[in-house]
Amino acid sequence: MPNSATASARFPDGFLWGAATAAHQIEGSPLADGAGPSIWTRFAHTPGMIVNGDTGDIACDHYHRWKQDVALMRELGLKAYRFSTSWSRILPEGTGRVNQAGLDFYSRLVDELLENGIEPLLTLYHWDLPAALDDRGGWLNRDIAQWFAEYGDVLYRALDGRVKKWVTLNEPWVVTDGGYLHGALAPGHRSKYETPIATHNLMRAHGAAVQAYRATGKHEIGLVVNIEPKYPASDSADDAAAVKRAHAYMNEQYLDAALLGRYPPELKDIFGDAWPQWPQEDFDLIRQKLDFIGINYYTRSVTKAAQSYPLDAAVVKQPLGTYTETGWEVFPQGLVDLLVWAKDRYGNIPTYITENGAAFFDPPVAEGGRIRDPLRIDYLQKHLGAIRQAIAAGCDIRGYMVWSLLDNMEWSLGYSKRFGIVHVNYGTQERTPKDSAHYYSKIVASNGASL
Numbered sequence: 287m288p289n290s291a292t293a294s295a296r297f298p299d300g301f302l303w304g305a306a307t308a309a310h311q312i313e314g315s316p317l318a319d320g321a322g323p324s325i326w327t328r329f330a331h332t333p334g335m336i337v338n339g340d341t342g343d344i345a346c347d348h349y350h351r352w353k354q355d356v357a358l359m360r361e362l363g364l365k366a367y368r369f370s371t372s373w374s375r376i377l378p379e380g381t382g383r384v385n386q387a388g389l390d391f392y393s394r395l396v397d398e399l400l401e402n403g404i405e406p407l408l409t410l411y412h413w414d415l416p417a418a419l420d421d422r423g424g425w426l427n428r429d430i431a432q433w434f435a436e437y438g439d440v441l442y443r444a445l446d447g448r449v450k451k452w453v454t455l456n457e458p459w460v461v462t463d464g465g466y467l468h469g470a471l472a473p474g475h476r477s478k479y480e481t482p483i484a485t486h487n488l489m490r491a492h493g494a495a496v497q498a499y500r501a502t503g504k505h506e507i508g509l510v511v512n513i514e515p516k517y518p519a520s521d522s523a524d525d526a527a528a529v530k531r532a533h534a535y536m537n538e539q540y541l542d543a544a545l546l547g548r549y550p551p552e553l554k555d556i557f558g559d560a561w562p563q564w565p566q567e568d569f570d571l572i573r574q575k576l577d578f579i580g581i582n583y584y585t586r587s588v589t590k591a592a593q594s595y596p597l598d599a600a601v602v603k604q605p606l607g608t609y610t611e612t613g614w615e616v617f618p619q620g621l622v623d624l625l626v627w628a629k630d631r632y633g634n635i636p637t638y639i640t641e642n643g644a645a646f647f648d649p650p651v652a653e654g655g656r657i658r659d660p661l662r663i664d665y666l667q668k669h670l671g672a673i674r675q676a677i678a679a680g681c682d683i684r685g686y687m688v689w690s691l692l693d694n695m696e697w698s699l700g701y702s703k704r705f706g707i708v709h710v711n712y713g714t715q716e717r718t719p720k721d722s723a724h725y726y727s728k729i730v731a732s733n734g735a736s737l
């Protein structure tokens with residue numbers, strides 16, 4: 287009888303170990319072979335939007351190096367690979383004409399993954415909206431639910447059967463809070479009135495895409511959200527109320543809409559007259575049965591009441607905390623807490639950790655090609671331990687995708703932040719697995735026993 291340590295060390299049989307990326311962050315060549323521009327090609331070429339004036343024009347040149355990158359995944363022994371497709375490669379104008387070359391790129395990638403024993407998880411939307419649709423209102427236009435379902439349908443018909451796990455949206459909260467409220471992300475709007483409309487149309491589009499999948503798809507589809515648990519800075523009533531608002535706005539809003547068919551009541555307090563009353567048939571569209579949910583976890587927020595727009599809440603930096611290069615506190619307990627919270631609130635839906643990782647200042651490639659990133663190894667070890675704890679608490683966690691396979695374009699932060707377990711030299715495009723890649727590779731090979 288193995289002792290309790292080793293017995294608990296392993297993850298459930300069949301646990302899906304992989305890595306995640308997103309089209310605009312790694313591919314480059316955004317306009318190649320008939321692709322249309324996205325809001326990120328536009329945003330990145332708008333002076334001042336991206337650190338150092340970086341753009342996604344080259345990125346990790348994955349559009350040309352995809353075969354070697356799959357070989358790299360194979361070397362690391364990954365069982366799965368989460369990636370996103372670029373809507374405007376497939377439909378250059380966002381609707382109507384299909385660009386076969388764009389479809390072929392993803393079809394070849396999927397075949398290469400399967401030939402290397404790697405399961406594809408395909409995200410339809412990871413923030414790169416076709417510019418042509420943004421010109422027609424984008425996420426502010428109710429028609430986008432149909433546009434998105436049409437895009438999904440083209441991919442379902444082309445790839446279903448080879449792709450058996452589909453995701454509609456990546457992190458709708460970031461899309462709306464970043465793109466429509468604070469403006470740090472494309473399309474760079476700053477409007478309290480637009481934000482709830484974008485949220486609602488994203489969720490309607492999610493529902494329409496799931497409905498379209500049910501008409502032809504034979505496998506699984508889900509939604510990926512980012513969850514950042516909120517903890518009160520003090521035991522004051524004001525801080526408790528601030529936590530409630532922040533938690534509803536960031537953590538409950540999207541899963542409540544998708545799984546419960548309603549928004550949390552706090553949203554009306556937060557947005558006031560900017561919060562529309564939506565018709566019931568919208569929620570009937572939004573609420574579709576999902577086969578799984580994906581949770582992206584990075585950090586927590588210790589939260590206090592404060593004058594802020596529109597949450598009236600602020601994050602309190604922890605003097606004894608450890609922080610990553612993106613200013614996020616390393617807090618693995620937050621992952622345990624949020625997974626138990628999700629299980630209790632939504633029922634034990636099959637759940638994948640579809641992103642988890644950290645940006646640290648990595649040393650340049652040392653001699654012998656070794657890159658020591660002990661802080662990232664420590665981060666991964668602690669968060670995988672948290673997942674094991676959540677599984678022991680009864681959470682149905684089915685897999686883990688480390689963010690990210692490669693150093694890549696961290697949106698408005700450009701290439702200044704490195705999240706990869708594999709280092710990318712952007713001058714030569716040389717890939718060098720970091721120590722964390724070798725560490726993770728052993729975890730995958732032992733199904734967590736080496737943790």
Ligand SMILES: OC[C@H]1NNC[C@@H](O)[C@@H]1O
Pocket residue numbers: 308311457512582641689696697705
């Ligand atoms: O900030 C790190 C990651 N977070 N989730 C979405 C990804 O596109 C980001 O790179």
Ligand SMILES: [Ca+2]
Pocket residue numbers: 457460512
């Ligand atoms: Ca994020």
